[in-house]
Amino acid sequence: MAEIQDNGGEKKKGKQKKMNIRVDFTPMVDMNMLLITFFMLCTSLSKPQTMEISMPSNDKDITEEQMNKVKASQALTLLLGDEGKLYYYEGEPDYKDYSSLKETTYDADGLRALLLRKNYDAVMKVRELKQKKANLEITDEECKKQISEVKSGKDTPTVIIKATDKSTYKNLIDALDEMQICSIGKYVIVDIAEGDLFLIDNYTSQGELSKNAVS
């Protein structure tokens, strides 16, 4: 829709006709807006987040002993139950005493408080390093390197995550998430054993099962 306007009848002889050529851009803008809307709706601007995880290999060469090498005093076993329930025991479980298994939640004052307490030194060190990085005292790579060193330090707890079949994927991610928040470097996801299922049943029935087993 180009419009050509000439400036009335004030034409002077000899002078070149001055033409005012204006192109109407409205349809062009309309079309562009449409295309923009299309692209805005069809793109996913934020890339999905991921969590990197390495699992132990299924190799049969690794004997049971090697797997249980973790020092009992530093081991914490999490049992992910159904309906968002979460149980844990420290070190070796006592199958006779139902109260050796404790129940906690995925909330900040549940699992996180527990892990922060267990991993107090490492968490403090990591925070210190992050603070240093924020103050530009150390470089990014250096910070990462030192954090990973702290995480794999000798006295940090090892967390064993055992999920029951009834727990959901969200529970697993929540548990893994807490590992990251609490700077726990050593954690492993393993299949649940008969004994652990017994512990949960025993706990929910307040020790009925172990009583029956003894008598």
Next chain:
Amino acid sequence: MSRAKIQKKSMFIDMTAMSDVTVLLLTFFMLTASFVKKEPVQVVTPASVSEIKIPETNILSILVDPSGKIFMSLDKQTDMAATLQAMGEEYGLTFTPQEVKKFSLFQTFGVPMQNMKSFLALSTEQQDKILKDQGIPCDSTDNQFKSWIRNARGVNRDLRIAIKADQNTPYAVIKNVMSSLQDLKENRYNLITSLKAAPEE
């Protein structure tokens, strides 16, 4: 009293500047566009504080829906075609070039090998309709999922595996997927999550 004469003026707004702006925006969106993939099932990923971004290329994503159906997708069409042929050899099926081409255009796939031929013969709309009821079998008797992963890995060594599962998926299904991956010695993989703000420390 004579009425004030309304001057007739052609209102002409100059749209050139506006057009400039829109074209600029359009260019920006076109260049940054990465299209949302069409997925057969709606999956709500759980949130985590992890801030690692997923790489863009060489991704083998595994989609797990709440009822435990498994779908897969590869980001390169050439990989898709080669994987299908490798799978065909394993299961004694031969695919015509047309079928391979059709398959390589899929964004997400997940059909048992037995039904693959008949599935490929359907029209796109019908495929979309029935795909969500299919899924790759992944149990101890018929673990086609494992074969898919193995063949995809054989085609492209640099593949990174990403699992995208719904937050309500029972762990039993995830365990199945994870142990299949472990059997193949795929011990490093990514779990896709959505972002949750890190807690105040």
